[in-house]
Amino acid sequence: MTGNKTGPLRIGILGAARIAPSALIKPAKGNGEVIVAAVAARDGARAQAFAAKHGIARVHDSYDALIADPDLDAVYNPLPNGLHGRWTRAALAGGKHVLCEKPFTANAAEAREVAELAAKSGLVVMEAFHYRYHPLALRIEQIIASGELGKLERVEAALCFPLPKFSDIRYNYSLAGGATMDAGCYAVHMVRTFGGETPEVVSAQAKLRDPRVDRAMTAELRFPSGGHTGRVRCSMWSSDLLQLSARVAGDRGELRVLNPVVPQIFHRLSVRSADGERVERFGRRTSYAYQLDAFAAAVLRGDPVMTTPEDAVENMTVIDGIYRAAGLPLREPT
Numbered sequence: 001m002t003g004n005k006t007g008p009l010r011i012g013i014l015g016a017a018r019i020a021p022s023a024l025i026k027p028a029k030g031n032g033e034v035i036v037a038a039v040a041a042r043d044g045a046r047a048q049a050f051a052a053k054h055g056i057a058r059v060h061d062s063y064d065a066l067i068a069d070p071d072l073d074a075v076y077n078p079l080p081n082g083l084h085g086r087w088t089r090a091a092l093a094g095g096k097h098v099l100c101e102k103p104f105t106a107n108a109a110e111a112r113e114v115a116e117l118a119a120k121s122g123l124v125v126m127e128a129f130h131y132r133y134h135p136l137a138l139r140i141e142q143i144i145a146s147g148e149l150g151k152l153e154r155v156e157a158a159l160c161f162p163l164p165k166f167s168d169i170r171y172n173y174s175l176a177g178g179a180t181m182d183a184g185c186y187a188v189h190m191v192r193t194f195g196g197e198t199p200e201v202v203s204a205q206a207k208l209r210d211p212r213v214d215r216a217m218t219a220e221l222r223f224p225s226g227g228h229t230g231r232v233r234c235s236m237w238s239s240d241l242l243q244l245s246a247r248v249a250g251d252r253g254e255l256r257v258l259n260p261v262v263p264q265i266f267h268r269l270s271v272r273s274a275d276g277e278r279v280e281r282f283g284r285r286t287s288y289a290y291q292l293d294a295f296a297a298a299v300l301r302g303d304p305v306m307t308t309p310e311d312a313v314e315n316m317t318v319i320d321g322i323y324r325a326a327g328l329p330l331r332e333p334t
Contacts, residue, residue, distance in 0.1 A: 009296050010073050011099070012038035012058075012066045014087055016050035017078035019101065023128065024076050025054050027289040033296045036076075040066035063087060067094040074124075074299060077101060080169050082176035082334030085110040088125065092117050097124040097299050099291075103185040103319065104312035106176040106331040111316040115309035124298045127307040127315075129189050131261040133290040136269060136282050140194060140248065143255060148273045150252030152228040155195040157187040159261065160216070160235035160243040166209060170236060173212045176331035180206075180217045180322055184234035186261050188318045191221060191230045194248050198314045199223045199230050201321035207238055212329055216240070219322045232322070261287075 011028070013020050016039060028034040040060035041047035051059045060066040067075060067090055074097035077087050085105040091098045092114075104127045105111040118125040131137055143149065161183065169175050170182045180188075192198055199221035207216035216238035221230035233240065244259045253273025260267070267282040297303035320330050 006300075008033055008035045009299050010035050010037040010071060011076055012036075012040070012060070012069060012072040012074070012096075013056075013076045013078070014040060014063050014066065015079050016041040016043075016046050019078050020076065021054060022286075023078065023101075023130070023288050024099075024292065025056075027286065027292040030289060031292055031296065033300060034292060038066055038069060038072060064090070067091050067096060073097060074099065074295075080172075080175040080177075080334070081181050082106050082174065082331065085114050085333050088114050089117055092121045092123055092125070095121075095123070097295075099126050099128055099295050101128045102189075103176075103181050103316065104309070105316060106333045108313060108316040108320045110333050111309070111313045115313050118309045124295070124305065125309050126295050126298065126305045127309070127312045128291060129186070129307045130287040130291040131186070132189070132193065132306050133294050134267070134282070134287040135290075136257065136260060136267045137193065139269065139280065139282075140246075140255065140257065143271060144194060144196070144248060148253060148271070148275060149248060149250030149255065150273075152195065152223075152226055152248070152250050154228060154247070154249040155191050155223075155230040156233075156245075156247045157190040157194075157231075157260075158233040158240070158243045158245050159183040159186045160233065160238065160240040162241045163236040166237075171209050171213055171215070173210070173331070175334055178214045178323075178328075178331065179234050179236045180214055180319055181331060183236060184217055184232060184322070185315060185319060187232040187234050188322070189315050190246050190260065191232055192314065192318065194246065195221075195223050195226070195228065195230055197223055197225055198318060201318065201325045202229075204322045204325035206326040206328055207235075209237070214323075214326065214328060217322060217326065219325065221318075
């Protein structure tokens with residue numbers, strides 16, 4: 001993918017989603033290379049109100065109309081999980097770069113379809129795992145690569161939060177919902193990133209909202225090349241009301257981090273090794289801001305991104321494996 005555009009990157013939003021202000025609109029106000037130029041929603045009145053509140057100049061009456069807008073360079077896709085693949089494909093067909101919220105698609109097969117289209121298009125397609133672009137994640141990788149922790153033995157990640165509103169779309173199977181999709185996709189991605197490769201799923205146990213939808217999941221993993229093991233825990237409703245953490249242990253030390261995926265917080269990394277114990281802290285700039293920097297740099301200058309469609313295929317492959325191991329059906333596109 002090569003950057004061949006000059007001037008600001010003009011982005012349109014598919015849907016007046018709750019995540020859009022923090023994930024895109026606010027970071028764009030601090031980024032001179034980006035303009036949030038349009039929004040479309042199924043409810044026209046809601047789109048108009050959203051645009052007025054956030055200073056967005058143009059409102060389209062459909063997703064197709066937004067994608068066809070010749071003044072837009074890129075699309076932000078924060079639609080429900082089951083719609084991610086469909087509208088990312090539509091955006092690519094319309095010649096638009098795409099920043100797509102996670103999980104990338106409903107399952108790995110759909111992710112492969114989108115990845116193939118993205119590769120042929122030459123356009124930038126980036127999955128919005130914002131934590132991946134924060135200096136915290138880069139520092140964790142640096143510590144692991146340095147050998148300070150020794151040979152890796154165990155990588156764990158947990159993302160648990162309470163969502164007791166069971167009518168929420170994140171519990172809706174027809175929209176590719178479930179705890180492993182909404183929360184677990186983060187934990188899976190962190191374990192893959194810090195574990196150094198895509199793991200195999202050894203076992204998985206779900207707590208159910210209904211026969212097809214998990215409200216919590218725990219999965220044991222194995223890394224085939226390194227021989228180390230891993231665990232993913234996620235929940236939208238369980239006894240683990242709130243837990244956001246990651247742990248990487250080697251034969252010479254370990255590191256722990258709380259709230260690794262919360263975008264607006266002072267991050268704290270604890271390291272214990274033969275070199276002693278220490279705490280490293282990071283500033284308040286949000287991971288969403290770093291993510292938008294990376295997306296703009298990829299489109300405007302051809303800089304590489306880390307959360308590529310190919311990376312998304314690997315992540316969705318593990319998620320599919322977890323659902324299979326738990327005896328649950330895979331999610332399907334809407």
